[in-house]
Amino acid sequence: MAEDEMKGLPKVLVLGPPLCFPSIQSLYSHKFHFLKPHLSDLSLQDFLHHHRPPSITAILCGANYSITAEVLHLLPSLRLLVTCSAGTNHVDLRECRRRGIQVASAGPLFSEDVADTAVALLIDGMRKISAADRWLRTQNLHNTPWDLFPFGSKLSGKQVGIVGLGSIGMEVAKRLECFGCIISYNSKHKKTRVSYPFYSSVIELATTCDVLVLCCELNEQTKHIINREVILALGKGGFIVNIGRGGLIDEKELVKCLMEGEIGGAGLDVFENEPHVPQELFEMNNVVLSPHSAAITKESFVNICELAGGNLEAFFSNKPLITPVMLPE
Numbered sequence: 173m174a175e176d177e178m179k180g181l182p183k184v185l186v187l188g189p190p191l192c193f194p195s196i197q198s199l200y201s202h203k204f205h206f207l208k209p210h211l212s213d214l215s216l217q218d219f220l221h222h223h224r225p226p227s228i229t230a231i232l233c234g235a236n237y238s239i240t241a242e243v244l245h246l247l248p249s250l251r252l253l254v255t256c257s258a259g260t261n262h263v264d265l266r267e268c269r270r271r272g273i274q275v276a277s278a279g280p281l282f283s284e285d286v287a288d289t290a291v292a293l294l295i296d297g298m299r300k301i302s303a304a305d306r307w308l309r310t311q312n313l314h315n316t317p318w319d320l321f322p323f324g325s326k327l328s329g330k331q332v333g334i335v336g337l338g339s340i341g342m343e344v345a346k347r348l349e350c351f352g353c354i355i356s357y358n359s360k361h362k363k364t365r366v367s368y369p370f371y372s373s374v375i376e377l378a379t380t381c382d383v384l385v386l387c388c389e390l391n392e393q394t395k396h397i398i399n400r401e402v403i404l405a406l407g408k409g410g411f412i413v414n415i416g417r418g419g420l421i422d423e424k425e426l427v428k429c430l431m432e433g434e435i436g437g438a439g440l441d442v443f444e445n446e447p448h449v450p451q452e453l454f455e456m457n458n459v460v461l462s463p464h465s466a467a468i469t470k471e472s473f474v475n476i477c478e479l480a481g482g483n484l485e486a487f488f489s490n491k492p493l494i495t496p497v498m499l500p501e
């Protein structure tokens with residue numbers, strides 16, 4: 173669309189463009205004027221200077237761009253932030269509240285896909301699916317007898333502790349119950365409508381469980397919620413799945429415990445300093461890795477474009493947001 177045709181359209185500042193931004197742009201560029209500092213050589217501050225920050229009332233962002241108080245300070249008229257992620261740990265939500273900025277996220281849009289991945293990582297790790305694949309591709313060439321491949325562990329009957337029983341955690345619980353697992357959980361508060369046993373302490377949960385699945389959000393309270401003590405409490409046969417955020421685990425300690433045999437294995441979709449993955453993990457056959465892709469399916473990709481666009485449309489027509497984020501006091 174030509175520059176003068178975009179005049180009059182509401183401006184939306186795109187920061188750390190989410191993977192789906194090109195599709196959002198092609199669906200909505202007749203409704204919004206997307207400002208793209210990532211295509212400019214200027215610093216954000218200089219870019220904004222050219223685009224008159226008072227005229228910018230909305231941001232669209234992905235999970236990899238930190239929306240700090242400093243960034244918000246550059247945008248005095250900002251009233252809406254739409255993130256194309258379920259997680260909001262990259263946004264200073266307190267500052268948003270203080271400035272009267274509404275926030276919309278992916279809400280529960282990705283929950284089923286993320287839960288599917290959590291279960292896939294768990295089954296893969298416990299039944300050694302990826303390890304078997306690697307083994308067969310190399311050993312079959314040498315006619316190695318198949319019964320030399322090591323045993324996996326049975327999933328049915330395992331005690332699974334879910335850390336964070338929100339929408340993703342509930343989907344994980346629902347799926348793993350069907351596999352015959354026994355579910356318990358830890359979360360900020362006991363859920364009144366859930367009959368799974370509740371543990372207010374993660375260590376106690378780990379002590380009673382064979383598996384921990386991390387589904388909670390990352391914040392000041394949950395950073396390194398899985399530390400050495402929790403890992404040791406889970407024990408040598410234990411397995412950890414992380415589809416939340418890398419910072420939930422003290423990654424150095426996890427790597428150390430895996431190397432020392434203090435824990436049975438791990439299925440990890442997220443890492444503490446993405447895209448960095450500790451080199452040691454690549455060498456371990458009891459670890460299954462994925463590149464923070466739990467939420468991404470062809471279908472969820474289409475849905476997030478519509479949801480993000482829908483939230484922008486709702487805001488600019490003075491309607492309630494579709495997936496608002498509750499802002500902390």
Ligand SMILES: O=CC(=O)O
Pocket residue numbers: 235256257258259260278282467
């Ligand atoms: O990690 C993915 C998300 O938060 O949506």
